[in-house]
Amino acid sequence: MSYDFFPMLIAGITLGFSAGISPGPLMALTISETLKSGTRAGLFVAFVPLITDLPIIVGSIFIVSKLQNINLLLIVISVIGALYLFYLGYENIKIKHVVMSEFKTNNSSFKKGVITNYTNPNPYIFWITIGGPILITSFNYSLINSITFLFTFYFFLVGVKVIIVFIGTRFKVFFGSTKYIFIIKFMGLLLILFGMILLYDAIVLINL
Template identity: 35%
Template structure:
């Protein structure tokens, strides 16, 4: 269970700190309307991701006997996580271009997350397959993965909202850059594990690992 909790936490931290539409909205709402508005945006994934998780788990349950398809999905997940790791390792900080917007923070956060492709890609290629694998250890293992992921995803965005509320230069600072780079190397290692699992499901793993 601790293994899946750790993986969920690492993935959640990486997604929480990574630049993207939801993070930009968290920060813009914080700067325009205060820390509470930024926190409301950060909570949006709790509302939007639940149906995505159910859908991807349902699809994968129908494919459980097709190891070739699951192997391809695992490799696709590895590519997705490898790209996240590559982007994190290359992190150099960024300046925000704040859109003009009225104050309806939670609703805007829900729309931003629903319209972003990242939650769908993550849960179909990485999240749901990891939960399916964790079920072998019982229901607490996938629960630990989800808990670790969302605690760190939302916690990271809330922490960033608080930091931005006190310092607008945080995203150009060394702490942010080196945190992202460290997470990037961990993500690359996770991507290699997904590649290994995918190749094994395709029948090639024994010769390579």
Template identity: 35%
Template sequence: MQEYLAAGLLLGAAAGFAPGPLLALVISETLAHGARAGARVAVAPLLTDLPIIALTLGLLAGLARHDAALGLLSLAGAALVLRLGWESLRARPPTAAAPADAPRSLRRGVLVNALSPHPWLFWIGVGGPLVVRAWDGPGWPAAAAFLAAFYALLVGAKLLLAWFAGHARALLRGGLYRGVMAVLGLLLWLFAALLVRDGLALLGWP
């Protein structure tokens, strides 16, 4: 169970701090309307990801007894995590888009996250297979631990960055952000290596 909890924490932190459309919106809404507006954007994944997770798990349920298919998905997930690690290592401090005119932060956050391909790619290649593996292995508590840890860090990281954008903006432009992202990038590469190991094992390779 600890393995899935640690995976959720790592992947959630990496996704939460990674530059992208949702993070840019968190910062722009914070600068335009305050930290509360940025916080409303930060919680958007809690509203948009549930149908994505449900559809992904429904598709993967039919593959649960096919080791070869799960092995290939694990290798594809490893490739995705390697890319995320590379992006983390190259990450620059996030910048904001032009401030919005009206405080419709939650709706903007939901639209941005729902229309982004990143949640789909993550849940098909990484998150979904991990949940299935946890459910079939240690059981539902491990799957629940992964999901809880992932979203706690995903949303928590964006809430933290909203606070920084509103109260301690200079820290976002300094070396602290790059240092955190570099550490996360290296940890993601390590996690990708574990996914490769598991994928090869499912394919019957020594």
């Protein structure tokens, strides 16, 4: 993977958009609270990652930075990251329909969004195996490149959820439409593509 400015921009957009639109605990809560309590409640949940992810990112960077000089562990992390992206991509591609009842949550208050995100393993897995290594390596090239990845990732992660909140407020049937399913499947293919890139990086490390 190239860690220059433009590749980091594309990586941030693709991974952020995919994370933002893919079904998951926080997406479920975002839609659920929008439908039950209105736009304001949905927006609160949509912005939760900006509050909760900072300690996760810092912790992940600390862990990964300690492994930077251990080639075997870096290979393992790259392979795990690739497999995780393959899994997420497959989960997106195999979706045939989305039923609104699937988005119900046991949390009655949108204030549970923080707890939902902290108890969701996906952010931890992503930042340790994918996001953390990308930030550290791109930083070695340029601070601007790592900031570009981080900014575009969260801009699209949160931005997509904000759009979904407003769509949910006005067009509830969108979440069961073929257009929504197509977008999810397409992003699944892109996730698999990025998984292949990570796997290639692991192969390169093996040959060093």
